[in-house]
Amino acid sequence: MIKNFTVFKRKLSHVCNLKPYKDTKWLMPNGNPTGLFVYNCVADQKVPVILSDPHIATWYSCGPTVYDSAHIGHASCYVKLDIVQRILKSFFNIKLVTAMGVTDIDDKIIKRGKETNTNFKSIAQQYEYEFWLDMANLNVEKPSIIARVSDHILSIEQFIKKIIDSDMAYVTPDGSVYFNTAKFPSYGKLQKMQDCGEPLSVLKRNKMDFALWKGPKPGEPSWPVSWGEGRPGWHIECSAMVSKLFGSQLDFHAGGVDLQFPHHENEEAQSCAFHNTLQWANYWIHVGHLSVKGDSKMSKSLKNTISIPELLDKYSADTFRMACLMSNYRYPMEYSDQMMQTAEETLKKFKFFLKDVYVYVNNNALQNGVYKDKLLDDLQNVEYQNLKFLKSDFDTASCINNLLSLMSNTNNIIKEKNGEYYPVPIILIADYVTTVLMKFGVTLKENTEDSVSNSIIDTLVDFRHTVRLNALTRKDKELLNACDIVRDKMKMIEVQINDSNKTASWVFTK
Numbered sequence: 211m212i213k214n215f216t217v218f219k220r221k222l223s224h225v226c227n228l229k230p231y232k233d234t235k236w237l238m239p240n241g242n243p244t245g246l247f248v249y250n251c252v253a254d255q256k257v258p259v260i261l262s263d264p265h266i267a268t269w270y271s272c273g274p275t276v277y278d279s280a281h282i283g284h285a286s287c288y289v290k291l292d293i294v295q296r297i298l299k300s301f302f303n304i305k306l307v308t309a310m311g312v313t314d315i316d317d318k319i320i321k322r323g324k325e326t327n328t329n330f331k332s333i334a335q336q337y338e339y340e341f342w343l344d345m346a347n348l349n350v351e352k353p354s355i356i357a358r359v360s361d362h363i364l365s366i367e368q369f370i371k372k373i374i375d376s377d378m379a380y381v382t383p384d385g386s387v388y389f390n391t392a393k394f395p396s397y398g399k400l401q402k403m404q405d406c407g408e409p410l411s412v413l414k415r416n417k418m419d420f421a422l423w424k425g426p427k428p429g430e431p432s433w434p435v436s437w438g439e440g441r442p443g444w445h446i447e448c449s450a451m452v453s454k455l456f457g458s459q460l461d462f463h464a465g466g467v468d469l470q471f472p473h474h475e476n477e478e479a480q481s482c483a484f485h486n487t488l489q490w491a492n493y494w495i496h497v498g499h500l501s502v503k504g505d506s507k508m509s510k511s512l513k514n515t516i517s518i519p520e521l522l523d524k525y526s527a528d529t530f531r532m533a534c535l536m537s538n539y540r541y542p543m544e545y546s547d548q549m550m551q552t553a554e555e556t557l558k559k560f561k562f563f564l565k566d567v568y569v570y571v572n573n574n575a576l577q578n579g580v581y582k583d584k585l586l587d588d589l590q591n592v593e594y595q596n597l598k599f600l601k602s603d604f605d606t607a608s609c610i611n612n613l614l615s616l617m618s619n620t621n622n623i624i625k626e627k628n629g630e631y632y633p634v635p636i637i638l639i640a641d642y643v644t645t646v647l648m649k650f651g652v653t654l655k656e657n658t659e660d661s662v663s664n665s666i667i668d669t670l671v672d673f674r675h676t677v678r679l680n681a682l683t684r685k686d687k688e689l690l691n692a693c694d695i696v697r698d699k700m701k702m703i704e705v706q707i708n709d710s711n712k713t714a715s716w717v718f719t720k
């Protein structure tokens with residue numbers, strides 16, 4: 211019963227007269243507001259997120275074309291999308307059904323196969339395997355459904371056939387099929403452009419028309435279809451696969467900002483034509499571009515790409531995620547060692563804080579203080595503000611700043627000389643910081659699970675701390691110098707010691 215009701219509500223939402231939002235081209239869906247606002251390129255502003263069921267949403271991400279290894283550009287796109295998905299799920303209690311398309315039939319894959327004398331299918335399988343491994347190492351959650359183009363040829367054929375039958379697409383003499391943009395007046399609603407990015411062809415009726423299907427070429431893979439043979443165009447895959455999985459409407463559609471035009475524009479046009487609707491994807495989530503500082507463009511041909519294993523060899527997945535959190539999903543990101551070091555320092559501040567809290571609450575020598583309501587008020591305030599930031603287009607950067615200032619205020623209390631003891635609010639603050647970071651997908655894991663080496667480091671750091679305090683009291687320069695040498699040597703094995711007068715804590719720097 212409930213299931214039928216949901217389907218009924220979904221149908222209604224596009225059959226009813228949808229109204230333009232504030233004189234924009236974006237149509238506000240019927241349904242229940244979630245309280246969230248996200249930027250939508252069709253409206254060119256933040257729009258309210260409205261779902262049929264406020265706790266269920268469908269999400270599709272355009273995935274990789276598996277012809278080569280993924281690089282940090284892919285890493286930033288999928289880590290940022292992972293962060294947005296985690297926010298929807300854990301802060302707003304929305305159950306997401308996620309799907310990702312994998313393009314395993316493509317000119318580049320076929321070319322790579324020819325170059326290496328390998329079947330194109332093996333090339334695709336090899337790089338898809340590598341892609342999921344990279345994603346797992348970046349702590350990116352796997353989608354609920356992985357949709358491979360090669361498994362959906364029949365759905366693609368049926369999708370194109372219906373558009374041809376409705377006279378919105380035409381077959382050309384070479385066996386290709388083009389979408390007739392002249393018959394779709396709202397073409398260009400995502401991004402106004404002069405041409406569709408495809409080469410001008412004598413076979414095309416209009417400049418903006420794009421291929422749904424490519425006619426057969428000798429020596430290249432092709433599939434038989436009712437109008438001849440050949441293989442799918444790139445744009446059609448996502449529309450056909452999403453329609454098969456989620457029906458005539460999609461809540462969130464995500465990908466890198468470079469896909470906004472022509473890929474997503476074309477997806478929207480052909481899907482609206484297929485479903486005879488005015489709006490197919492309600493929310494476009496576009497991730498800002500990542501560039502490498504100093505390089506105008508990162509590309510395989512320029513040999514300036516950084517692979518994901520290369521990235522993770524130098525920095526942890528948590529550090530990279532922190533950099534993504536600090537830049538917000540929609541904005542461009544300029545990758546540099548300096549940016550990564552800032553992210554690493556920020557992550558370390560959190561780790562030190564959590565260790566310092568542990569030492570503080572277990573330090574029975576402190577005097578009992580009056581229970582501090584102000585600390586709880588501060589915490590409540592930060593919780594409220596953070597939710598407000600996230601509701602407004604997933605503003606994670608402001609959230610992190612907010613956490614840092616909460617942490618710095620709390621640090622002033624726990625590091626105060628002759629300070630008082632407020633374990634309850636301090637533990638609540640530390641729990642909140644941990645929970646928020648983990649909801650963002652930061653694991654806070656040390657780079658080793660080896661508890662023996664951890665306890666050896668604990669012992670050494672404690673011992674050095676006692677020696678250092680004594681040396682400070684006695685003003686013993688030689689001993690203090692020895693303590694500094696120990697600290698520097700520990701740093702070389704990626705253990706950073708944080709000295710203070712009361713406690714000493716440490717973190718792995720990687």
Ligand SMILES: [Zn+2]
Binds near residue numbers: 271272311
């Ligand atoms: Zn796509």
